[in-house]
Amino acid sequence: MFSERIDRLQGSLVREILAVANQPDVISFAGGLPAAEAMPKLDFSDLPAGLSQYGPSEGEKWLREAVAAEMSKNGVPVGSDDILILTGSQQGLDLAAKLFVDKGTPVLVEAPTFLAAVQCFSLFGARYVEVGLTPNGPDLVELERKLIAEKPRFAYLIPTFQNPSGVCYDEATRQRVADLFDEHNVVLLEDEPYRELVYDECDRAPICARLKKAQWIHFGTFSKTAIPGLRVAYLACSPGLMPHLYKLKQAADLHTNRQGQWAMHKLLTSPDYPAHIARLRGFYHQKRDMMSAALDKHFHDLADWTIPPGGLFFWLKLKANIDSYALLQPALERKVAFMPGKPFYATERVSNELRLNFSHAAPEKIEEGVKVLSEVIRAHL
Amino acid sequence: MFSERIDRLQGSLVREILAVANQPDVISFAGGLPAAEAMPKLDFSDLPAGLSQYGPSEGEKWLREAVAAEMSKNGVPVGSDDILILTGSQQGLDLAAKLFVDKGTPVLVEAPTFLAAVQCFSLFGARYVEVGLTPNGPDLVELERKLIAEKPRFAYLIPTFQNPSGVCYDEATRQRVADLFDEHNVVLLEDEPYRELVYDECDRAPICARLKKAQWIHFGTFSKTAIPGLRVAYLACSPGLMPHLYKLKQAADLHTNRQGQWAMHKLLTSPDYPAHIARLRGFYHQKRDMMSAALDKHFHDLADWTIPPGGLFFWLKLKANIDSYALLQPALERKVAFMPGKPFYATERVSNELRLNFSHAAPEKIEEGVKVLSEVIRAHL
Numbered sequence: 001m002f003s004e005r006i007d008r009l010q011g012s013l014v015r016e017i018l019a020v021a022n023q024p025d026v027i028s029f030a031g032g033l034p035a036a037e038a039m040p041k042l043d044f045s046d047l048p049a050g051l052s053q054y055g056p057s058e059g060e061k062w063l064r065e066a067v068a069a070e071m072s073k074n075g076v077p078v079g080s081d082d083i084l085i086l087t088g089s090q091q092g093l094d095l096a097a098k099l100f101v102d103k104g105t106p107v108l109v110e111a112p113t114f115l116a117a118v119q120c121f122s123l124f125g126a127r128y129v130e131v132g133l134t135p136n137g138p139d140l141v142e143l144e145r146k147l148i149a150e151k152p153r154f155a156y157l158i159p160t161f162q163n164p165s166g167v168c169y170d171e172a173t174r175q176r177v178a179d180l181f182d183e184h185n186v187v188l189l190e191d192e193p194y195r196e197l198v199y200d201e202c203d204r205a206p207i208c209a210r211l212k213k214a215q216w217i218h219f220g221t222f223s224k225t226a227i228p229g230l231r232v233a234y235l236a237c238s239p240g241l242m243p244h245l246y247k248l249k250q251a252a253d254l255h256t257n258r259q260g261q262w263a264m265h266k267l268l269t270s271p272d273y274p275a276h277i278a279r280l281r282g283f284y285h286q287k288r289d290m291m292s293a294a295l296d297k298h299f300h301d302l303a304d305w306t307i308p309p310g311g312l313f314f315w316l317k318l319k320a321n322i323d324s325y326a327l328l329q330p331a332l333e334r335k336v337a338f339m340p341g342k343p344f345y346a347t348e349r350v351s352n353e354l355r356l357n358f359s360h361a362a363p364e365k366i367e368e369g370v371k372v373l374s375e376v377i378r379a380h381l
Numbered sequence: 382m383f384s385e386r387i388d389r390l391q392g393s394l395v396r397e398i399l400a401v402a403n404q405p406d407v408i409s410f411a412g413g414l415p416a417a418e419a420m421p422k423l424d425f426s427d428l429p430a431g432l433s434q435y436g437p438s439e440g441e442k443w444l445r446e447a448v449a450a451e452m453s454k455n456g457v458p459v460g461s462d463d464i465l466i467l468t469g470s471q472q473g474l475d476l477a478a479k480l481f482v483d484k485g486t487p488v489l490v491e492a493p494t495f496l497a498a499v500q501c502f503s504l505f506g507a508r509y510v511e512v513g514l515t516p517n518g519p520d521l522v523e524l525e526r527k528l529i530a531e532k533p534r535f536a537y538l539i540p541t542f543q544n545p546s547g548v549c550y551d552e553a554t555r556q557r558v559a560d561l562f563d564e565h566n567v568v569l570l571e572d573e574p575y576r577e578l579v580y581d582e583c584d585r586a587p588i589c590a591r592l593k594k595a596q597w598i599h600f601g602t603f604s605k606t607a608i609p610g611l612r613v614a615y616l617a618c619s620p621g622l623m624p625h626l627y628k629l630k631q632a633a634d635l636h637t638n639r640q641g642q643w644a645m646h647k648l649l650t651s652p653d654y655p656a657h658i659a660r661l662r663g664f665y666h667q668k669r670d671m672m673s674a675a676l677d678k679h680f681h682d683l684a685d686w687t688i689p690p691g692g693l694f695f696w697l698k699l700k701a702n703i704d705s706y707a708l709l710q711p712a713l714e715r716k717v718a719f720m721p722g723k724p725f726y727a728t729e730r731v732s733n734e735l736r737l738n739f740s741h742a743a744p745e746k747i748e749e750g751v752k753v754l755s756e757v758i759r760a761h762l
Contacts, residue, residue, distance in 0.1 A: 001481075001534070001568070001596075002480055002481060002625065003479065003480060003481055003482055003483045003486070003505070004483050005479065005483075006479075006480060006625055009625060009628050009629065009632075010628065011627075011628050011631070012628075012631055012632075018435075019437075031435070033434060033435055034434075036430075036431070036433065036434050039430075039433045039434075041430070042425075042428060042430075042433065042640070044423075044425035044426075044428065044640075045425075045426075047423060047425065049417075049420075049422070049423075050417070051610050052417065052420045052423065052608045052609070052610045052611075053414060053415075053417050053420075053609060053610055054399075054412070054414055054604070054609045054610065055610055056400075087468050087612070087634040087638070088634045088635050090632070090633070090634050090635045091633065091634045093632075094632060094633050094634070098384065098386065098387075098504070099383060099384060099387060100382075100383060100384055101384055102384045102385050102386075105384065116632070116635075119631075119632050120632050123479070123629075123632060124384070153382070187382070215382075223435070227433045228433070228434060228435045229432050229433045229434055229435065229436055229638065229639040229640060230433075230638050230639075230640060231468070231634060231635070231636070231637065231638040232638075244383065244387055244390060246392075247390050247391070247392050247393075248390065248504075250392070250393055250500075251390075251393075251471070251474075251475060251497070251500050251501050251504060252471070252472065252475050252633065253468040253469045253471050253472045253475070253612060253633075253634070254469050254471045254497075254612070255469075255612070256612065257468070257610065257611055257612040257613075257638045257640075257641050258610040258611075259423070259425075259610060259611060259638075259640060259641060259644075260638050260640060260641070263640070
């Protein structure tokens with residue numbers, strides 16, 4: 001009765017854990033939720049009535065211009081016609097999957113990678129080619145070998161404060177990845193939701209701008225820096241892809257809500273926006289350091305990790321070779337939520353890793369939650 | 382380089398014509414645009430800050446409750462858990478296509494039908510089974526024959542003020558369609574964007590509520606009665622479909638923008654809403670009658686049509702056997718836009734039909750536009 005792809009339809013564990021984690025007495029390290037108290041205030045007071053009508057599928061011209069200016073400033077020289085406004089960057093994954101993925105299409109991803117991307121690509125039948133991560137980015141020898149052997153149609157990468165690992169590709173790795181993609185003519189999907197959430201200096205220049213031949217799509221969003229509830233994000237892409245992505249967007253939801261585009265444009269172009277971003281960085285930096293201190297205290301003998309230079313997550317590898325999935329239920333019983341490592345891998349495997357979000361929990365709850373989690377693990381060992 | 386489905390990716394002629402038709406000096410009968418002056422005013426003044434955060438994929442509980450109450454009042458007894466909030470009802474078509482359509486899947490549609498539905502289903506590889514329309518709904522003999530011979534996986538129907546034909550199924554047809562779908566176990570997709578835009582008394586009781594066995598999805602939207610720019614619509618469905626549709630929604634865009642859901646809920650539950658709908662009906666009724674009079678005057682010897690009892694469109698069949706597509710360019714040169722019949726058919730054919738929207742053009746422009754259009758046709762003959 002259903003399409004063949006429904007056999008591959010997965011729910012998102014994140015969303016299911018969030019349903020539990022959102023209860024007020026739970027300390028949640030599970031989601032990628034930005035801190036509500038750090039969000040800018042929405043102001044719709046002078047919303048133009050004209051935006052009530054249907055709007056253009058590509059998004060509002062003034063928002064595309066502002067996004068293009070921002071991207072150009074960040075080293076990707078694009079114009080407003082290279083920008084497509086999205087209903088959240090999740091929609092970008094859906095459009096890209098439709099554009100590229102047939103049943104059995106080889107898709108290169110980092111291991112681990114963003115689980116909602118896997119959910120999207122899997123629905124359309126992707127076959128995964130995984131490349132492991134080092135602290136500086138993907139293992140370049142493995143990457144080259146797999147580009148040659150597996151000929152992936154595209155690679156989905158999160159170069160800056162990767163989710164879940166927190167890795168930020170260094171400059172040399174960024175350049176080498178671009179050179180390899182040009183050489184082997186592999187499309188780059190570069191997902192950059194976290195790039196503005198930077199706490200320690202590191203290389204953040206987008207890879208797409210270095211490509212000479214390979215096609216690319218670069219995803220950005222306002223959900224981590226401003227208001228996720230508005231569902232306003234964007235992509236930029238190489239010129240050959242836009243006509244298809246435009247039509248796919250049109251067929252997906254006609255256009256993104258205009259009121260949200262307007263509110264986001266107002267925030268983005270307000271004189272206070274740079275100060276908002278600076279405050280947000282300061283706020284999350286502090287929370288990261290709190291979690292770092294709590295981990296040092298309670299996890300030093302339990303796990304290994306590196307301090308993420310940006311983004312929203314710590315990625316812990318337990319010293320014990322146990323399945324971190326088995327810790328979820330006991331942790332939830334003690335009112336602490338986290339994400340086990342397993343769903344972040346595109347192919348089935350057991351993982352002794354944990355992803356801990358530090359942006360959402362209240363500062364005074366971070367240590368408490370980390371302590372409880374360490375007790376749960378000790379009890380389990 | 383692209384997926385196989387991209388060979389089937391079509392742009393929407395409506396959206397392309399709209400790009401021209403939205404120029405201020407063009408009289409547009411092309412789109413399905415509601416009249417801007419008839420839209421309720423948006424009021425975000427007491428928008429809760431809590432809605433800035435990510436929200437539930439199924440949509441806000443309070444909006445689902447209000448929609449369920451409204452649908453129950455209209456004869457479809459559903460609860461809030463049977464409702465999924467959508468980013469425009471276009472998204473519902475995308476989710477349904479993902480749920481049901483593989484390459485070659487037989488899909489039953491009216492001839493003519495809604496062209497954006499065809500765009501969506503075609504992308505996933507639908508093979509169309511077309512059933513002709515009579516003034517009372519689909520040809521029931523043809524429908525039964527094709528249900529038996531072609532075994533469509535689902536049927537996509539617009540029973541109330543069908544787009545583009547304006548047909549409203551009568552009571553006996555609605556019941557017979559339901560019986561046939563139960564007998565042959567065909568899923569019903571019932572799309573009802575226009576049901577509130579009623580000007581003459583007619584049967585409007587949803588078909589989905591009459592089904593005893595067959596599964597169904599019923600689509601509704603606020604875009605025709607309230608604010609299309611918000612992109613807030615909904616579906617209700619039989620219980621077996623919701624778990625899949627929920628996950629497909631999650632993978633498509635995580636959730637619909639919460640500010641739009643809030644504003645729409647506020648409108649929908651305001652004491653003034655019934656009066657707004659009544660005013661809207663009065664306003665469009667008047668415009669329909671203006672276009673009817675203009676057609677009597679300028680088209681009586683050029684075309685045949687019936688007066689639509691609701692909705693937004695007249696559907697004209699020219700007496701001359703010419704391709705109405707050929708009239709589009711000359712009409713646009715004279716600053717009048719309309720939709721030719723051709724793209725409303727799921728399978729390739731020549732059409733001597735025209736769809737004329739009467740909701741968008743200013744009242745004083747309706748006769749002028751109709752007159753110019755008649756002159757364009759006379760010049761062409």
